[in-house]
Amino acid sequence: MKRVSKVLMVLFLAMAVFLTGCSGDSGQEGAQDVKAGFIYVGPTGDGGWSYAHEMARQYVVEQLGIETLYKESVEEGPDVENVMKDMIDQGANIIFATSFGYMDYMEKMSLEYPEVKFMHCSGYKMTENMGNYFGRIYEPRYLSGMVAGLKTESNVIGYVAAFDIPEVVRGINAFALGVQAVNPDAVVKVRWTNTWYDPAREYEAARALLDEGADVIAQHQDTAGPQQAAQERGVWSIGYHSDMSEAAPDAYMTAPVWNFGPYYVEQIQKVIDGTWAPESYWGSMEDGIVALAPLTENAPEGAQAVIDEAQAKIKSGELKVFAGPIKDQEGNVRVAEGELMTDDELLSFDWFVQGVEGKINK
Amino acid sequence: MSTENPYLKMEGLTKTFGKVIANNNVNLQVNKGEVHALLGENGAGKSTLMNMLSGIYTPDSGSIFIGGNNVKFSSPKDAIDAGIGMIHQHFKLVDVFTAKENIILGQKQGGFFTNNKKMGQGIRELSQKYQLDIDPDKKVYDMSVGEKQTLEIFKVLYRGANILILDEPTAVLTPQETTKLFKIIKRMTEQDCAVIFISHKMSEVMEIADRITVLRKGQTIATLDKDKTNPKELTDLMVGKSVDLSIKRIETPKEEIALEVKNLSVLNEEKVQVLKGLNFNIRSGEILGVAGIAGSGQKELCESIAGLYPVHEGEIIFKGENLVGKKPAEIIAKGVTMSFVPEDRLGMGLVASMNIVDNLILKQYQAQKGFLINRKPAIAKAKEIVKRFDIQTPGIYHPIRDLSGGNIQKVLLGRELDSNPELLITAYPVRGLDINTCHKIYDLLNEEKKKGVAILFIAEDLDVLIELCDRIMVIWDGRVSGILDAEKATREEIGLLMVGEKSDKTEGAYAI
């Protein structure tokens, strides 16, 4: 995977040189002139996704001492265009939009404001001044699946998920594969909430899964609602985005987490240096943009050793999460033994692997 | 009766509202054991004065003395504590409570739980003292108007009042109930209470009052002993000029029947029959008066004819055509006009927040063509009506809500008379109006009569009905209890019919 992004990076660097060569006057912008805007889908205090980006923003300020703007709780709708316009109006020259639903609006804005740099998180669209970035969170998610698989006694693991888009589907599949790697009998039950950020709805979805017999709850959501539901029932949970042990100290075991800070610093530094060019970046555990949070004492005995070993293999490239054979829910082999899923396939994942109970609306 | 024992003294009371001086240096002395009548036209300042006495308003200047002590009221409670009890025109009783419960309502003593025995005893003692006939366990909704009023009086007496203010107490009563009320008032004065009696009806003032104070334009004009004055003098003082008090009944040729109502029955929302087979007719150029206790079916009768009330059975034949089932707008177009002045004077026929012009349009705009309203004719009409009826208003574009009750009514009548009706239905057109205006309205009705208009005139004042109308129809409980020739009718006779007791004289004699 790393190779792909490196190839891409070289390509874009070449493109950047080409572009800067053309525009000529877009010389260096001093650190004083660079202002970065950040758009979050939830409140910064969500303890999850937006929090992870906010931490990264603060890291940027600390490292580069530049001015930043941010706006929280911005809906994934047309309003985000206004937020971007407002930021540009207030002097922002690079904007990070950190939710999938912002993609089309950001694409439009990038065409309208060619002098501003746009960075979209978790999407796939690119323009001459808009790049996208994301992390292979499925790698730590696979590891978290192993922890869940070792922990479950009922062999039912609940998974509270936001939207049935490829990003989330990929995560569920990676998680399920991780579970099966240590516990082939366990199933992963999925509940959709159709929201990134809604503590009450996520909590309710987790409760429903618990009622169906789940004894470990995992999530692809931005709040700790599911964690609290697990804690109340005295069972276990896997978080997401950041360490959620405070929300559910007796249930939380670990979580796939983000670390955007260094990447943001790198990108903004490039803007300052005048070397920025749009890219499609998909960082891995080896890059450090994603990681598995430390296991707590709620994690099953012996899990640490299993995880350590798998993690080392993933980082070295020895272990690929989506390596064949992989069967779908009906038992058909979708990825043959010895084959690897390509990034394109991963980016348009629209089927569940065997062992997942849930439905994708197509 | 001691004449020089001022129990209540009000000196130099002044109260202004914005730029309007409602009371200007008003003086009033009321003695123990006397009935003191307060006379004055609308807006003379009677209500303001009494509201200051009962603690609702605080005077701008001047002082009130009770038993020689200077008192200052800042709430109705202070006034009650000082022994002042006000009986309002609209009873303030809780319908679903018994008499006893209403009496103890809002009482301080007794705390959260009431001492039933003690209360019962107190009520008995008091009812013996004033000979007030009260059944403590009767619910208010079962009571007649007279009983409710007695209960109101009882309530204030129970709270220790010895100065009673009665605001137009007879407006809602039958003559028989009025007689009873006067007995109660006499009894109270015998017990050394002072009674302030506010009324428009000269005959009653002359009957019950010991002394009379006349107010005009916020000032005290005179205080007179009843024995040394007469209705003519009082009216002149009230109005400020000489007034002709007689009401003329003009003779018109008997013409054909304009309206014939046959076996009219209507049901109210609860499907209870409220009009029970009415039969009567009105000729062109005739005034048919309607007498009856409030709520005997007057409102339903008016509304049925105007097409506003669903008719259950019967026919309303106007100029040979049955109006039943026609829409209000069609009936208006046929020349039927109805003006009903309800207690609040605004419930029907007028829009409080609108100005005179827009209120005049109400009956005209539908005849106009097109999408938009042309206000020009109405503006001219508004100016004319304001002049003709002497309506006191800051201007024709002023919301009528801010006008006094009498002026609001003039707007309503002005509009209705202006539409050149063939059948004029008017209910309580003089309700609360001053004497001058009343007579103006009687004259207007006579003018219409002369033009050949058939008039159905519903009123409270029996004397006026007897003097003005050609015939008087008495209704009771949704039925016609008698139709009398006004020239030969007497108050007593009408009073009996109003409570459903047929007199010998009416039997068959005036059947249709």
Added chain:
Amino acid sequence: MLYRIEKRSDISKEKSIGIRALAILLALITSGAFIFLLKLNPIDVYLSMLDGAFGSPYRIRETIITAIPLLITSLGLAIAFKMQFWNIGGEGQILMGAFFASFIALNYPDIPKPILLTLMMIAGILGGGLWALIPAFFKAQWGTNETIVTLMLNYIALKWITFLQYGPWRDPDALGFPKVPNFSPNAILPKVFGVHIGWIIALILVVLVYIFMKHSKKGYEIAVLGESENTARYAGINIKKTILVSIFLSGSIAGLAGMIQASAVSKTLAVSVSGGMGFTAIITTWLAALNPIFILVSSILFAALIRSGSFIQTAFGIPSAAASIIQAMILFFFLGSHFFIKYRITRKTSAKIAQGGE
């Protein structure tokens, strides 16, 4: 009780302006204390609020764009409110207007722009009007409480749009992300002076609604009916018809706002086309005492408040909730001042009976 509340008989213009000014001053002081708690300089924040709403041509345009749906919806609500029909279903009517218009836009993306936009407007008017007709019919026929019915219909409309967004109308090209496809360029309202022509429509509506309310027969009937149903019946007004017609109008104006938002702002159908304007418009309508001209003013001021709240959020990095609190405080004091214009509080003199010399 030491104080009591008295109704003012009348109030001079100077005094009423004075009370309002005091209210605004108090609002600024109170929210100033709050801003101070956020470790910011209140004066800086206030200046930048002004700056954010009117500080540049771009910001003025944005304020106007925010004001357009508020203004149009308020005009619609004013008609209903004049009849004392408490239409709090503006939100739903906006959404249904947007839905009808989107139906046209998505199904006939290629017909010529003027025709397509006209059809979309008609559809939007019908959508909002028909949606409002439901509570109007219930009210006219069975006397149901319109407050509850209109409120509940908001949620039905909202869920209906959500359903379309996740289900039948989901954009197949959005990689599963639940959104409705974007409109074709033909379905998007053109701009005049950098702002979509919704502003011209809004200004025309101000005039039309003003004429309708003040000079038309229907407008007159609505006013009479609003004041007293008895009087309306007495005057021969067809009450059911008047309710149906006026509420249809009320809803259709909101529906037109929905069409404008979908076409010019969202450029697609989304739950966010209403953006709470159906509720906010209730405030602007009342602040303006139902007068179309004043509604124009109150909508712009309110839009400025919304915009400046959003501006300080990014400019000072304060949480969105804190910005909302500042907005709410300003509004609270301003609305509260209406109470003091209508009533006054007087000090009670003690209720003792002073002893006079005998």
